[in-house]
Amino acid sequence: MPLYENQHIKIYNSLSGEKEGFVPITAGHVGMYVCGPTVYSNVHLGNVRTFMSFDMIFRYFKHLGYKVRYVRNITDAGHLENDDDVGEDKITKKARLEAIEPMEIVQRYTVDFHNVLNTFNFLPPSIEPTATGHIIEQIELIETIIDNGFAYVVNGSVYFDVHKYNESNTYGILSKRKLEDLIHNTRTLDGQSDKKNPQDFALWKKAEPAHIMRWPSPWSDGFPGWHLECTVMSTKYLGERFDIHGGGMDLKFPHHECEIAQNQAAKGQDPVKYWMHANMLELNGSRMSKSTGNYINPAELLSGDNDIMSKGYSPMVVRFFMMQASYKSVLDLTDAGLKAAEKGFHRLMDAINLIDKLTTSSSSSFDVSSWQQKCYDAMNDDFNTPILIAHLFDAAKFINQIKGGNATVTSDDLELLKNTLNTFTFDILGLTTATKDSSSSDKLTAAVEILIKLRKEARLNKDFALSDKIRDELAEVGIQLNDSREGTTFTVGS
Structure with a gap:
């Protein structure tokens, strides 16, 4: 029997504003669409967080035994500057600035996107469609919307x-915005004179003579609207009604709002049962922005080649840091927070590495079965990874108590503990173990052993300041000393 028969998930639905019990449209199957990147620049760290949240969700559904079709698109045309209907296509603009073909830009940054996600141990989606690969379907959908009287x-x-749409439907149903408020707050922008109303949005744009990316249509040589692309790709691969549509909070309006309107206008229904939105990533308490200098990209964060962080952090420490917050919460990226996450990550890995060295007993002083269900309960409660991680640390504490002789565990409970800890840490949270450079590990070990010996001598001489200094400075470079009654060992971060 699949696990989902006994593990019942609740999901916060952005449409209703409430947690709702997850019941898939087709039993045993999950269809999930997540808006992917517009590939005109290196992937933003905030985007990494969004995609990481849905990678975790994808992993949990798969673990429960669902057959999951996860679709995450690539926007390679049609996304204009400022997410509006005016200005230049972001990809075309970058191509013009670099004097290369737009598809060279697309290729370069699609490869970068995949490389970055691989670095953070993402699973690939089931399908990764591109906007330019679905021009025919987009033209067909526009024709349907025109025929139904909702486009001109x-x-x-x-x-x-x-x-016209708002006469029989509610534009703003997802973002909770009222059309009259949008009318009041709309500025008149150049290039919008063709519209009946400023709130109208483009389904197809006629290409200006200098516009490189263009396709023939019944109306003009042009290109599709950004909102239309996701409507077409999601319903083509997941059907006219599917389970989950996800993306960043910044896409709720207008992008996702327009998706709902397009589907209602064409098919008479919102195709999505549960709308999910991951929240923003801040940097040192402020919005991440290149223009203000409050910005760091994934490569800079990992390498330490930046003026914001004190050092580089491994991909798994960054992933662990992001998993310590709910996907719905604003997360503030700070040096102190990453350092704390690094210590926590190594503490968890150390405990996992100890499991096979533990001695079993005839009884257990820890209810492993109850603990396991608490881990499931956390994930079932709208994928609450911070609570899950707290439970994983409870297990780490228990493991250290067994090692220290202050707790006992039966062989059956130890096996259940090991399997559950590995499942939630590696399969669901998507973490991997810390790695060592084998070519230099012997020299590193010898050097650290010398420092451990010096630290022991300092403690015997009651020079606790020197002892703490050795421990703390090793920790700063990712080497964690672990004191026990048997002596001092060390682990090296990834």
């Missing part, structure tokens, strides 16, 4: 008629 053609461009 002006000078070769096609716009969605928001006011």
Whole structure:
């Protein structure tokens, strides 16, 4: 019997604003779509956090035994500057600045995107469609929306008629915005004179003579609207009604709002049962922004080649740091927070590495079965990874108590503890063990052993300041000393 028969998930649905019991449309199957990157620059660390949240969710569904189809697209055309209907296509602009073909830009940054996600141990999605690979389907959907009376053609461009749509539907149902408020707050922008109303959005844009990326359509040589692309790709691969649509909080309006409107206009329904939104990543308490200098990219964070962090952090420490917050919470990336996560990560890995060295007993002083269900309960409660990690540390504490002779465990409970700890740490949270450089490990071991000996001598001489200094400075470079009654050992971070 699959685990999902006994483990019942609740998901916070952005549409209803409440946690709802997860019941898939088709029993035993999960269809999930997540808005992927626009590949015109290196992937943003905030995007990494969003995709990491849905990677964790994907992993948990798979662990429970669901057959999951996870679709995450690549936007390689149609996304204009400022997420609006005016300005230049982001990819075309980058290609013009670098004097290369737009598809060279797409290739370069798609490869970068995959490389970065591989570094953080992401699972690949089931399908990764591109916007340019679905132009025909997008044209067909536009024709349906026009035929249903919710779009109009002006000078070769096609716009969605928001006011007409709002007569029989609710534009703003997801973001909880009212059309009258949007009308009041709308500025008049250059290039929008073709629209009946400023709130209308493009389904198809006629390409200007200098616009490189263009395709023939019944209305003009042009390109599709950004919002339309996700509507087409999600429903093509997941059906007219699917389980989960995810993305960053910044996409709720207008992107996801427009997706709902397009589907309602074409098919008469919102195709999504549960809308999920991952929250933002801040840097030192402020919005991450290149223009203000409050910005760090994944490579800089890992290498330490930046003026913001005191050192580089391993991919698994960064992943562990991000998993310590709920996907719905704003997360503040700080040096202190990463250092704390690094210590916690190594403490958890040390405990896992100890399991096979433990001695069993005829009785257990820790209810492993109850602890295991607490881990499931945390994940079942809207994928609450911070609570899960707290339970994993409870297990780490128990393991250290067994090692110190202050707790006992039966062989059966120890096996259950080991399997559960490995499952939630590696399979669900997506962490990997710390690695060592084998070519230099012997020299490293010898050097650290010398420092451990000097530290022991300092403690015997009651020079605790020197003892602490050796321990703390080793920790600063990722070498953790572990004191026990048997002596001092060390572990090296990844």
